[in-house]
Amino acid sequence: MLIDVAFTPAETARAPIAIVVDVLRATSTIVQALDAGYRRVFCCAEVEEARALHEDLNRAVLAGERRGQAIPGFDLGNSPREFVRPLGEQVVLTTTNGTRAVVSAAAASDTILIGSLLNLDAVASAAAELAEDVTVICAGVDGVFSFDDTYCAGRIVEALGKGRRTDAAEAAVRVAGSFPTAEDGLRAAQNPRQEGLDEDIAWCAQENVCAVVPRFLGMRGPAAEVGL
Amino acid sequence: MLIDVAFTPAETARAPIAIVVDVLRATSTIVQALDAGYRRVFCCAEVEEARALHEDLNRAVLAGERRGQAIPGFDLGNSPREFVRPLGEQVVLTTTNGTRAVVSAAAASDTILIGSLLNLDAVASAAAELAEDVTVICAGVDGVFSFDDTYCAGRIVEALGKGRRTDAAEAAVRVAGSFPTAEDGLRAAQNPRQEGLDEDIAWCAQENVCAVVPRFLGMRGPAAEVGL
Numbered sequence: 001m002l003i004d005v006a007f008t009p010a011e012t013a014r015a016p017i018a019i020v021v022d023v024l025r026a027t028s029t030i031v032q033a034l035d036a037g038y039r040r041v042f043c044c045a046e047v048e049e050a051r052a053l054h055e056d057l058n059r060a061v062l063a064g065e066r067r068g069q070a071i072p073g074f075d076l077g078n079s080p081r082e083f084v085r086p087l088g089e090q091v092v093l094t095t096t097n098g099t100r101a102v103v104s105a106a107a108a109s110d111t112i113l114i115g116s117l118l119n120l121d122a123v124a125s126a127a128a129e130l131a132e133d134v135t136v137i138c139a140g141v142d143g144v145f146s147f148d149d150t151y152c153a154g155r156i157v158e159a160l161g162k163g164r165r166t167d168a169a170e171a172a173v174r175v176a177g178s179f180p181t182a183e184d185g186l187r188a189a190q191n192p193r194q195e196g197l198d199e200d201i202a203w204c205a206q207e208n209v210c211a212v213v214p215r216f217l218g219m220r221g222p223a224a225e226v227g228l
Numbered sequence: 229m230l231i232d233v234a235f236t237p238a239e240t241a242r243a244p245i246a247i248v249v250d251v252l253r254a255t256s257t258i259v260q261a262l263d264a265g266y267r268r269v270f271c272c273a274e275v276e277e278a279r280a281l282h283e284d285l286n287r288a289v290l291a292g293e294r295r296g297q298a299i300p301g302f303d304l305g306n307s308p309r310e311f312v313r314p315l316g317e318q319v320v321l322t323t324t325n326g327t328r329a330v331v332s333a334a335a336a337s338d339t340i341l342i343g344s345l346l347n348l349d350a351v352a353s354a355a356a357e358l359a360e361d362v363t364v365i366c367a368g369v370d371g372v373f374s375f376d377d378t379y380c381a382g383r384i385v386e387a388l389g390k391g392r393r394t395d396a397a398e399a400a401v402r403v404a405g406s407f408p409t410a411e412d413g414l415r416a417a418q419n420p421r422q423e424g425l426d427e428d429i430a431w432c433a434q435e436n437v438c439a440v441v442p443r444f445l446g447m448r449g450p451a452a453e454v455g456l
Contacts, residue, residue: 007235007373007396008239010238010239011236011238011239011372011373013372144239144241144394144395144396145235145239145394145395145396145399146395147395147398147399150395150399166372166373166418167372167373167374167375167378167416167417167418168235168372168373170375170416171373171375171378171399171403174402174403174406175399175402175403177406178402178405178406188395188398189395190394190395
């Protein structure tokens with residue numbers, strides 16, 4: 001098993017298994033939503049795609065953000081803390097980086113899992129059981145390297161255990177190992193949109209509080225359908 | 229001063245100053261050649277471009293490698309140890325990753341400096357004196373993240389001293405800091421072409437043995453002309 005890390009979606013090499021990480025906050029939110037009882041999260045790259053799909057679905061929850069801000073007319077934002085109790089069965093989610101990373105990963109891998117610290121061991125175990133090459137894809141910020149996702153990717157590489165690591169995978173492990181705690185790793189990211197996200201960062205830094213492993217089930221139009 | 233690191237040439241953001249790093253071996257070789265007394269190194273992306281330029285120049289030395297192997301008809305390879313005594317005034321150099329990174333950097337920055345461990349403090353001081361934003365560009369291996377260049381980039385970021393670091397720049401510093409010595413950092417790279425490069429790796433791991441700061445002077449046809 002070869003274990004690789006793509007620090008940005010653009011670097012993603014084709015691999016049988018992809019684990020997508022946007023730890024602040026999209027993939028943490030997807031994990032939280034499915035753990036809380038939502039049955040599906042539809043990841044949309046664009047706001048208008050999310051609005052259109054929401055109209056087609058029966059009583060779905062419309063959620064997301066753009067550049068850290070709420071979107072007019074949406075039911076919820078992109079904080080995992082808003083997804084602790086389900087308000088329906090389905091969520092339509094669009095975010096600046098994370099949902100786009102899921103949609104683009106769908107083109108390059110057979111199995112796409114959703115990773116975060118919330119489901120750290122669960123997602124690593126699920127990938128390791130498949131015993132095929134894995135690439136952990138960091139959503140990054142606007143296509144650029146970001147500490148929070150790299151930290152989470154390094155922790156996932158460690159949790160995957162055995163396997164040959166590429167230089168990038170080993171670098172992610174070393175970066176993660178340079179922070180004393182997960183919260184330090186997440187807070188080191190310089191994304192200015194983190195302002196006001198204090199409580200969300202603390203939430204997303206929790207490890208192994210969810211056992212779910214969200215996976216990509218297929219495309220529904222331009223949306224990536226994610227469920228358990 | 230903002231300090232950034234591009235782990236691969238494809239990630240390179242436009243910045244006033246670029247420091248190109250292919251520590252194993254192209255940029256170490258360029259530094260060594262100019263330190264030894266060569267007046268110019270012409271960096272070519274393609275073998276045929278190098279051959280054509282060599283024919284146009286008067287008594288230039290034709291040097292380079294492809295995938296770690298010698299190129300038929302060339303005078304020298306790409307080992308810095310071959311450039312300790314000048315065999316002429318000019319070198320035409322083509323390598324798998326490094327010379328291509330110099331050529332592509334020329335399109336995105338005003339000032340392009342050549343970095344290595346051999347001229348670590350010299351190149352960092354020259355960049356810092358310009359007091360503008362700097363991006364350290366890792367040549368990588370075939371467009372992919374590589375430990376050796378990331379190690380060297382992290383050391384250059386440290387040597388640059390003051391300045392705000394992007395997440396990528398800070399990550400490079402942390403990766404570099406996770407190795408006890410430069411040689412450990414360079415040897416951690418998994419490039420299989422390193423086989424047989426034992427002596428070159430030890431050579432390229434030397435710090436501050438050359439005070440020269442090679443810089444891009446302009447294009448000569450498809451070649452990037454580098455001198456002091």
